Amino acid sequence: MLENPVWAALSGPQACYAEASGDAARYTSDISPFAGLADPADRAAWGDLARLTHEALLTGPTLNPGPGWKTEVAVPGLQMVGRAMTGVADPDTVVLTENDVPEVLDLVERAKPGPFAKRTIVLGRYLGIRVDGRLVAMAGERFRVPGWTEVSAVCTDPDFQGQGLGARLTLAVAAGILERGELPFLHAATDNERAIRLYERLGFEPSHEVVFALFRYAG
Known part of the structure; x- marks a missing residue:
């Protein structure tokens, strides 16, 4: 769960704050720019995300964008x-x-x-x-x-x-x-x-x- 915290939150305890489509979910824009995918390696999930938004902030150990998506900014971080x-x-x-x-x-x-x-x-x-x-x-x-x-x-x-x-x-x-x-x-x-x-x-x-x-x- 901690490797994919946004999806774990939006598909679990914070589902009430989610906009979801298939295997993608995001917080409503007035709450947070973060989005999550059930499996960031699943190209179909990136397609689900495109049905929700054309701009999203994601976090995880490895993030390779799906078809049609481009990386604008990437900042290395550490989870503790x-x-x-x-x-x-x-x-x-x-x-x-x-x-x-x-x-x-x-x-x-x-x-x-x-x-x-x-x-x-x-x-x-x-x-x-x-x-x-x-x-x-x-x-x-x-x-x-x-x-x-x-x-x-x-x-x-x-x-x-x-x-x-x-x-x-x-x-x-x-x-x-x-x-x-x-x-x-x-x-x-x-x-x-x-x-x-x-x-x-x-x-x-x-x-x-x-x-x-x-x-x-x-x-």
Whole structure:
């Protein structure tokens, strides 16, 4: 499941957020640009994806586009799992809701943690830290697959980096996941060595290499 987390999420715990066609599914565009295929090596599944959208972001260990699809951008990444870690609740965090989305999107624009849309926040529990009322850091849950939930959107305002806020939020989100009897996992860009070292210190272990790739259909 973790090798194909988007499909596992959209065909399982997060099916309520999916648009599906055959062996392809995607989140609605106001939630996330990610899509998944039951088997990325199946050319027919890429045809199903073309019936859903002409642009999609996919992730997995190996992604070779089907007929008519072209790779626009590909970023190497690393999936990490928290099988033996211990989360830490943080009393200074606040639960973010849809009412906070304007502030969240403003923080995302400044900190650039990756894709985040107007309704991404519905995918799970998002926590934030405020300083003098201003949202300066956040983290939350994105892909949910049976037994696992992804920690995502870990970001800190550039003016407040270096204070350990991202680490605190990562541990707090992980604590909520562990309390549900699930395990946390996350992704980092391969060249983001600082983040990878941080996650290792927090108790995450490398699982396998992945790629994040944006594909466009021109068939």
